[in-house]
Amino acid sequence: MSQLFMKGNEAIAESAVRAGCEFFAGYPITPQNEIPEYLSWRLDEVGGVFVQGESEVAAVNMIYGASCAGKRVMTSTSGPGLSLKAEGISYLAASRLPAVIVDVARTGAGLGQIKPGQNDYWFVKSPGHGGFKTIVLAPHTVQEAVDLTYMAFDLADRDLAPVIVLADGVIGAMMEAVTLPPFKDTYPDKTSWILNGAENRESRIISSVTNDLNKLESFHVYQKELYESWGRKDVMVESFMASDAEYIIAAYGTSARIAKTAIRILREKGIKIGLIRPITIVPFPYEAFEDLPYNNVKGILVTELCIPSQMIDDIQLGVLKRIPVHTFGRGGGFIFSPEDIIDELNKVFSLED
Amino acid sequence: MKNIYKKSSIISENAFCPGCLHGVASKLIAEVLEELQIHQKAICVLPVGCGTLNMESLKLDRVVAAHGRAPAVATGLKRSLPDNIVFTYQGDGDLASIGLAEIIHAANRGENITVIFVNNSIYGMTGGQLAPTTLVQQQSTTSKFGRNTSTMGYPIKMAEIITQLESPTLVARQSLDSPRNIIAAKKIIRRAFENQMNHKGFSFVELLSNCPTNWKMKPIDSLDWMRSNVIPYFELGILKDVEGGK
Numbered sequence: 001m002s003q004l005f006m007k008g009n010e011a012i013a014e015s016a017v018r019a020g021c022e023f024f025a026g027y028p029i030t031p032q033n034e035i036p037e038y039l040s041w042r043l044d045e046v047g048g049v050f051v052q053g054e055s056e057v058a059a060v061n062m063i064y065g066a067s068c069a070g071k072r073v074m075t076s077t078s079g080p081g082l083s084l085k086a087e088g089i090s091y092l093a094a095s096r097l098p099a100v101i102v103d104v105a106r107t108g109a110g111l112g113q114i115k116p117g118q119n120d121y122w123f124v125k126s127p128g129h130g131g132f133k134t135i136v137l138a139p140h141t142v143q144e145a146v147d148l149t150y151m152a153f154d155l156a157d158r159d160l161a162p163v164i165v166l167a168d169g170v171i172g173a174m175m176e177a178v179t180l181p182p183f184k185d186t187y188p189d190k191t192s193w194i195l196n197g198a199e200n201r202e203s204r205i206i207s208s209v210t211n212d213l214n215k216l217e218s219f220h221v222y223q224k225e226l227y228e229s230w231g232r233k234d235v236m237v238e239s240f241m242a243s244d245a246e247y248i249i250a251a252y253g254t255s256a257r258i259a260k261t262a263i264r265i266l267r268e269k270g271i272k273i274g275l276i277r278p279i280t281i282v283p284f285p286y287e288a289f290e291d292l293p294y295n296n297v298k299g300i301l302v303t304e305l306c307i308p309s310q311m312i313d314d315i316q317l318g319v320l321k322r323i324p325v326h327t328f329g330r331g332g333g334f335i336f337s338p339e340d341i342i343d344e345l346n347k348v349f350s351l352e353d
Numbered sequence: 354m355k356n357i358y359k360k361s362s363i364i365s366e367n368a369f370c371p372g373c374l375h376g377v378a379s380k381l382i383a384e385v386l387e388e389l390q391i392h393q394k395a396i397c398v399l400p401v402g403c404g405t406l407n408m409e410s411l412k413l414d415r416v417v418a419a420h421g422r423a424p425a426v427a428t429g430l431k432r433s434l435p436d437n438i439v440f441t442y443q444g445d446g447d448l449a450s451i452g453l454a455e456i457i458h459a460a461n462r463g464e465n466i467t468v469i470f471v472n473n474s475i476y477g478m479t480g481g482q483l484a485p486t487t488l489v490q491q492q493s494t495t496s497k498f499g500r501n502t503s504t505m506g507y508p509i510k511m512a513e514i515i516t517q518l519e520s521p522t523l524v525a526r527q528s529l530d531s532p533r534n535i536i537a538a539k540k541i542i543r544r545a546f547e548n549q550m551n552h553k554g555f556s557f558v559e560l561l562s563n564c565p566t567n568w569k570m571k572p573i574d575s576l577d578w579m580r581s582n583v584i585p586y587f588e589l590g591i592l593k594d595v596e597g598g599k
Contacts, residue, residue: 023433049432053425054458061422061455065398065429068416073429091419195414195430197437199393203363205408207399207417 003179008142009034009172011180012076012102012165013042015146019153020184021100022048022071025062027055027081030114031169032104035076056081060088060101067097068206070194072153072187076102078169079120080111082127089162090128094208094219098156101127101134102149102165104172107306107333115333116169118253121310124164125282133227135234136164136281138252142176148279150181155234157188159226166281168305170254170335230283237285241267242274246296247349248323249275249341250289250315251303255329259303262338262345271351278311289318299349300325303341307331363392363413368406370477372572374529374562378471379407381539382442385546386413395438396430398423400447403477407442421452424459427466438549440467446476449485449509456515463520463554467545470511473562474583481567485509488582493567508586512559516592521555523548524593528561530579534589541591553596561587 006014013035016024024043026036036052043050049066053059056077063073077085082103092099103124107117124136135155139145145167152163195204210216238256241263242248249259256277266273276288289300300323302312309327319325328344330336345351361383369375386392397413399405401420408417418426423441431439448456448470459466475493476482483493483500486508490499500508512526523545527538538560545556561583563575570578593599 058425061425062429065426066433069433071433195396197394203412
């Protein structure tokens with residue numbers, strides 16, 4: 001299959017089209033603008049629908065409506081917009097509606113800055129009120145962004161739930177060679193639950209509200225079981241040069257690819273260091289950290305493009321204080337270099353002494 | 354014996370308070386959909402508020418939107434299913450306050466949907482707070498001494514605002530206080546759905562309603578209050594009718 005040289009955001013958009021996305025609604029926000037820009041003409045070509053909403057609030061509710069109609073739907077945004085979409089994502093989860101939400105993350109709370117950041121980690125794990133979870137897929141290359149976006153539609157349809165693709169401004173803006181997946185031609189049958197008019201069948205209701213409290217609690221129990229099932233079957237994690245490692249870097253997304261370069265440099269110097277890279281943020285690969293050889297591993301450094309560290313909460317849950325865990329990050333939209341990571345490793349673990 | 358009145362087959366129970374005119378609005382919609390033979394193609398987008406209770410009474414495909422977002426949900430549905438009939442049923446808190454952006458922009462895009470806006474000048478479901486449509490000097494639980502225009506502004510005339518936009522093709526306001534007005538309301542609701550069937554674009558029907566429970570009035574007194582206070586402020590009639598040359 002031939003390779004194309006594509007920008008991350010556009011590759012995500014094209015992957016969505018190939019996954020059968022038929023409806024996209026979005027709102028302009030940097031650094032994800034190439035996704036709606038691309039889909040504004042591309043969906044038209046393939047007979048889909050693009051709507052630029054009047055706000056993120058409207059956009060997420062438009063995909064809510066299209067999902068009720070059984071369409072494969074997507075929206076994309078960045079942190080400030082994700083805050084506004086939180087309402088709709090909660091309703092998607094509670095109404096059991098599949099949808100894909102792409103967050104091309106930037107730095108900082110509030111308006112922050114349009115520079116890249118990994119500041120939405122805490123938020124995307126339960127992006128809305130009421131206590132629900134979303135599967136979160138975190139690519140570290142453009143190819144992986146393509147593959148995970150493609151997969152996200154299937155996961156959303158499988159679970160009838162919103163799924164998050166957590167990229168960041170680096171992945172969205174960089175260009176890399178990608179192999180695009182084929183156009184999907186078979187989709188799950190949704191005719192048993194969608195709204196398309198009660199012709200020759202009982203009328204249906206899609207709703208997050210019910211006056212039947214037992215039914216509501218049953219749904220809550222169902223949610224619990226669904227989330228537990230993710231932990232058993234959907235965890236994805238990359239272990240990079242970690243099998244014999246005495247030092248582990250824990251990183252996802254862009255910071256993981258920077259860490260890989262740092263690891264290659266250090267390995268050439270004979271230092272036994274490796275990377276554990278969560279690909280699924282939810283479900284988190286706790287076992288990859290629980291199963292570390294504790295007599296061999298001397299320390300973990302969590303590297304992220306944010307301050308304070310957010311992933312450390314999950315690392316600590318896996319490690320349970322059996323190994324010293326340090327954090328290293330840059331805030332303010334700054335991106336650290338492999339050398340910055342090596343300097344930090346030397347500082348906390350005296351690696352090259 | 355000649356059968357002169359038949360209950361619509363797509364209405365089940367009335368879930369509203371005694372004397373509330375929401376039930377009349379729902380009944381009129383049901384009758385119109387059935388008469389036009391589009392009830393099996395219809396999808397109703399419900400609001401958050403008293404209108405949500407239609408989830409119990411309308412036997413149509415229906416979805417409960419988040420508060421104020423019904424026009425956005427309807428946009429997603431109608432764009433996905435252009436051959437179905439999609440309408441929203443919204444109250445004044447839902448449409449004229451929290452959902453102001455959604456209604457204005459759905460109207461401005463000229464979405465081929467029908468909006469039924471039931472305006473009873475109060476937040477009913479939450480217990481009678483000040484609404485964007487609460488009348489000047491009207492009391493509510495958050496305006497104990499009546500709506501004070503210097504701090505709370507004036508009641509918003511939604512039909513007039515929607516009329517200012519280019520895209521909508523039918524905008525009207527009717528009242529549900531009397532048989533005469535109910536007949537007129539049904540006629541305009543019917544036109545609003547026919548508009549959608551004929552792909553004419555966005556139709557907006559505002560229906561003035563009451564709230565005996567939170568106005569703290571007997572139902573009969575609430576009707577008198579509508580006639581002497583609500584209807585004089587919210588003028589009845591067809592404000593925009595592109596098909597009819599207005």
